[in-house]
Amino acid sequence: MHIRVTFYGRLKQDTGTRQAALELPGDRATVRDAVEAALKAYPTLAAHLDTLACSVGAALADPGTPIRDGDEIGFLPPVSGG
Amino acid sequence: MTTRVTDAPLDLAPLLAETEDDACGALVIFSGTVRNTNEGRPVSGMTYDAHVALAERVLAEIEAEALARFAVRHCRIVHRIGALALGDVSIYIVVRAAHRAEAFDAARYAIDQVKARAPIWKEEHYTDGASRYLDGTPLRAPSPEADAR
Numbered sequence: 001m002h003i004r005v006t007f008y009g010r011l012k013q014d015t016g017t018r019q020a021a022l023e024l025p026g027d028r029a030t031v032r033d034a035v036e037a038a039l040k041a042y043p044t045l046a047a048h049l050d051t052l053a054c055s056v057g058a059a060l061a062d063p064g065t066p067i068r069d070g071d072e073i074g075f076l077p078p079v080s081g082g
Numbered sequence: 083m084t085t086r087v088t089d090a091p092l093d094l095a096p097l098l099a100e101t102e103d104d105a106c107g108a109l110v111i112f113s114g115t116v117r118n119t120n121e122g123r124p125v126s127g128m129t130y131d132a133h134v135a136l137a138e139r140v141l142a143e144i145e146a147e148a149l150a151r152f153a154v155r156h157c158r159i160v161h162r163i164g165a166l167a168l169g170d171v172s173i174y175i176v177v178r179a180a181h182r183a184e185a186f187d188a189a190r191y192a193i194d195q196v197k198a199r200a201p202i203w204k205e206e207h208y209t210d211g212a213s214r215y216l217d218g219t220p221l222r223a224p225s226p227e228a229d230a231r
Contacts, residue, residue, distance in 0.1 A: 009131050009203030010215035053221035055201070058135035060222065074133050074201075080218030081130070081137075081161060081202025082114050082173055082193060 001027055001069040005038050009077045015042040031056065032063040034073045051078050086141040087134050087202075089164035097176045101156035106178035108185040112193050114173040116166050120216075124209040130163040130172065133201040137161065144195045152188040154179035159192055161202060 006019045022037045031054050039045050045052075054061050055074035067073065094111070116128045141159045148157035156178040166172055175192045179185040196202075198219045207213045 006133075008133055008201065009205075009218075012131065013205075013215065051220040055133060055136050058133075058139055060136070062222075074136070076133060076201050076221050077203065077215075078218035078220045079199070079201055080197070080204045080216040081132070081200040082197040 001029060001067075003029075003034055003067060003070070004072045005034065005075060006072060007042075007075045009080075011045065011048060011075050011077050014044045014048070017042065027069070029067050030063065031061045031065045031067060031073065034067060035063070035075075038073075038075065045075070048077055052076070084142075085138075086159055087132055087137045087161050087163060089162065092160055092162050092171045092174050094174055094176075097158050097160065097174060101158060101176055101178050103155055103178055106155055106180060108177075108179045108182040110175075110177045110179075110182070110185040110189040112173070112175040112189045113171050114193070116168050116170050116172060118168050120206055125168070125206055126209045127168060127207045128166045128170075128172070129205040129207065129213075130161075130166065131203045131205065132161070132163045134163070136201045140200045141196065144192055144199070147195070148177065148188040148192050151191065152179070153181070153184040154188040157188055157192060159196065161196070161200065163202065 001024050003022050007015045012018050024033055053076040056071055118125055145157045154177050158176045161173045175189050177185045177189045204216045205213055
């Protein structure tokens with residue numbers, strides 16, 4: 001399945017990428033699978049895993065949240081708005 | 083649809099107009115602006131990044147929570163993103179209530195929740211040309227990877 005991953009804040013800086021297309025094997029996957037695939041493509045993400053959150057579309061997601069072909073997975077570091 | 087996250091300069095007047103209410107004797111406005119130093123380093127400006135669609139939802143949720151938790155009649159939050167100069171307004175929170183105590187409490191709640199929950203990130207720029215993303219609050223822990231172990 002094809003997904004898009006989007007890196008926000010310092011993750012955009014560390015990966016050097018705002019958005020990328022990734023291919024996941026099979027037609028069933030979860031956010032956890034997307035994170036593992038992104039980690040292979042962007043090893044610098046490893047330093048941020050302990051504080052990483054993810055979104056699917058416009059919603060926060062758990063590691064077990066199912067994802068579908070075409071989904072956009074957001075990689076969200078600790079937030080600092082205001 | 084109401085816009086809460088924008089890269090345009092923030093305008094207070096429409097927020098005041100849309101929350102006008104004769105039943106309210108208190109109006110509290112919180113405004114965050116770009117400060118010229120942080121931790122002793124001279125700051126030249128700030129760039130805000132956001133997951134806009136999710137941030138819009140979170141800010142709307144925080145507004146609704148403020149109305150539910152406190153005796154206030156109006157709560158509006160807008161946040162600017164993109165490149166901001168010193169003194170530029172990054173956020174307005176407008177609260178109207180019958181009485182001041184509830185209005186202050188709700189405004190404090192709203193800004194604290196924005197800082198902890200809105201998917202928005204600050205990159206600080208310094209006068210020496212360097213920049214860095216500020217440390218923040220993790221949205222959810224443990225991470226997907228940590229959870230998988």
